[in-house]
Amino acid sequence: DQQVKQNSPSLSVQEGRISILNCDYTNSMFDYFLWYKKYPAEGPTFLISISSIKDKNEDGRFTVFLNKSAKHLSLHIVPSQPGDSAVYFCAAHTGAGSYQLTFGKGTKLSVIP
């Protein structure tokens, strides 16, 4: 049972344009959401997170939006750069003190120069 779903296995975007990566979840107990970026043969690198009490969090070129009623979040990267090409994982846990991250299967982003 996939509690965190990333329905697009891959996404191609032109350099300079916006990249939008989507994530849906089914567990209403999830309270905190994270995005990780992963290059081949490396471990996931933390990118940005959002608590369920917010609907938006921004850090430089990266913005995460959360729609709790739809159980949907998205990561926006603008402008996209070739170095952003990687696999992006959406992850969630059930809040304060929780540690078990539940990951989606990932979306491979390719930014075309």
Added chain:
Amino acid sequence: NAGVMQNPRHLVRRRGQEARLRCSPMKGHSHVYWYRQLPEEGLKFMVYLQKENIIDESGMPKERFSAEFPKEGPSILRIQQVVRGDSAAYFCASSPWPGDTQYFGPGTRLTVL
């Protein structure tokens, strides 16, 4: 480099042998988590340890797998009598306290022949 360290990076074992994977957390982090990533899948939680204690091993297979985090030295994930289905990337993460952002190591890629 103060990041999470894992070794070996690659490990090849024949069926029936033992595999030992090591993880040194970031400096100042006393909470360690192990995750497994099968091909084309997201990361799956296996076990959460603090120094000398296993806090949650709900994601560990019931047989052949064990983990420890001794008072001195790295955390060890041990797989006895490996089978082909154990072939995967094993990632270790650490955090300063439970529920805080987890920082991942580069992973150990286990191949069982």
